[in-house]
Amino acid sequence: MLAFYKKVLAFFVALLLISVALAYICWQSSRVQDSLLPVQDSVFPWYAFAISDVSSGGESTIALNHADWELDFAFLLKPDAPYPFASVALEFERKDPLQFIDLSRYSALSFEVRCRPRNVMQVSLQTFDKNFTKPDQPLTFRNPTAFFSCDEQSRQLRVDLRTLEIPEWWLQYNKLELSDNGFDLSQVRTIAFTITSQSPMDVPADVVIDKLALEGRRWSSVYIGSVLGGLLWLGFLWWFLRQYKLALTANVREKILQDRPLIAYQQLSIEPHNDREKSAVLKFMATEYSNSELSVEVAVNALGISRNKINEILKDQLGMTFNVYLNKLRLTEAARLLTENKQANITEIAYSVGYNNVSYFNKLFKNEYGCTPKVFKNLSQSDE
Numbered sequence: 001m002l003a004f005y006k007k008v009l010a011f012f013v014a015l016l017l018i019s020v021a022l023a024y025i026c027w028q029s030s031r032v033q034d035s036l037l038p039v040q041d042s043v044f045p046w047y048a049f050a051i052s053d054v055s056s057g058g059e060s061t062i063a064l065n066h067a068d069w070e071l072d073f074a075f076l077l078k079p080d081a082p083y084p085f086a087s088v089a090l091e092f093e094r095k096d097p098l099q100f101i102d103l104s105r106y107s108a109l110s111f112e113v114r115c116r117p118r119n120v121m122q123v124s125l126q127t128f129d130k131n132f133t134k135p136d137q138p139l140t141f142r143n144p145t146a147f148f149s150c151d152e153q154s155r156q157l158r159v160d161l162r163t164l165e166i167p168e169w170w171l172q173y174n175k176l177e178l179s180d181n182g183f184d185l186s187q188v189r190t191i192a193f194t195i196t197s198q199s200p201m202d203v204p205a206d207v208v209i210d211k212l213a214l215e216g217r218r219w220s221s222v223y224i225g226s227v228l229g230g231l232l233w234l235g236f237l238w239w240f241l242r243q244y245k246l247a248l249t250a251n252v253r254e255k256i257l258q259d260r261p262l263i264a265y266q267q268l269s270i271e272p273h274n275d276r277e278k279s280a281v282l283k284f285m286a287t288e289y290s291n292s293e294l295s296v297e298v299a300v301n302a303l304g305i306s307r308n309k310i311n312e313i314l315k316d317q318l319g320m321t322f323n324v325y326l327n328k329l330r331l332t333e334a335a336r337l338l339t340e341n342k343q344a345n346i347t348e349i350a351y352s353v354g355y356n357n358v359s360y361f362n363k364l365f366k367n368e369y370g371c372t373p374k375v376f377k378n379l380s381q382s383d384e
Contacts, residue, residue: 001370004247008240015236019229026225030218032106036090036191037212038069044101045093053078053085060195062086071193071209077201084201089126089192097135100128103161104186106216110158115150115207120198122147123159128187132174139173142166144183147196150207158215161185248371249379277305281313289329290354296322330354331368334361338373339380346373 034043048067052060058081065072067088075086092101109123124145126138133140144164148157166181193209280303288294288302299322300307314325330353337349347358350373355361365373 001247001251004243008243011236011239015232019232022225022229022232026221030221032214032216032218033110034106034214034216035212036214037071037111037210039067043214046090047093048088048090050088051086053081053083056083056085057081058084060084060086062088064088065206069210071212072206074204074206075195076204077195077199079201084197085195087192087194089190091190092188100187100189102186103188103214104184106185106214107162108158108160108215109191109212110156110215111212112154112156112210113148113150113207114152114154115205116152117200117203117205118149118151119200119205119207120147120149120196121207122194122196124192124194125161125164125183125185125188126190126192127183127185128189129184130187132176139170141189142183143170143192154210156211245379248375251370277303277309278313278317281305281310282317285314285325285329289326289333290352292351292354292356294326294354326354327364327368331365334365334373335369335376335380338377344377346377349373 036042036044036046039046048064048071050062050064050073052058052062052075054060059078060076060081061078062073062075065074067090071088071090073088077084077086094100103125113121115121122145124143126141126143128135129140129142133142143166144161145167146159146164148159164183166183168178171178171180193207199205281299284299284303288299291298296307296310299305299310303310305313311321314320314322318325320328334349334353337352338344338346346362350358350361353361355364362372365376369376371379
């Protein structure tokens, strides 16, 4: 069985490495990154526009320098308006005004950004709410938002779309409860980069956003990999059970061949011995092993030989103590009966070889032969 377990371990390690490699390949291949910049490579057609607080009486200005390979815009934020404001938005093109872009398969928005001077900005989505939004009123669109900081050093950022938050001011403005902060990524109108209250005031500033992309997972690759991995492990399990049966069968047959010549009671009971005490002990054991009450004390009383002498004889002849040899005799005879009798009843055999406790018999048998009596019986008779 040792060779079998070594073989199984080798196959297990190989399959484990294959599974890890397969999982890595499937996970990597499941990664989706759809570009929004440059505009000609965008997965969704869009156009950019800039807005500021001028429409509400403010004096802030914003100029979109270009929006082809990158979003490059400059702004000057003025404190005159109650809420100074400037923003650049990417509005997705659509044929139907009430049809919006589905971004639900994406989990993140990634981009590189650099600002001069240092700035704190926000990125937000404009999402449609069928129970609340009025298409002709922009402030009724939900705008889940995340904040980020930037400076003159270009930084790669990744915004988790699933953890965006609805601003408190928007909920209060629309007289909604603060807990009403859900949004629908399958109904997106725009992606906007907006100045915040912590943006530089009365200072000319510019922002450059590059490598804008949507990230997600193509879960079909993961599912296919999981199915393939599952089939591989099921195949391994099938192979293991088959090989285990073959190895166990070979081990059982080898055990039978080893035990029968050594201690088969039929031979021991008629074999001549020059030493009368040795002969008496071996014959007594071979004929009385089925007595469930048999013990070394019973043997001492029946043979008139001391306990130490009995154990000494058995040690010299067979290398076993009384109890070890007794169990060996019983289990070997049980194995013979299980092998030769297709109709053998395990409980009856246990009693016939001297065990009154079937559970104890099963335990001893499994320790001796590596399997239960029932499995042993099936294996030993499988080729007959």
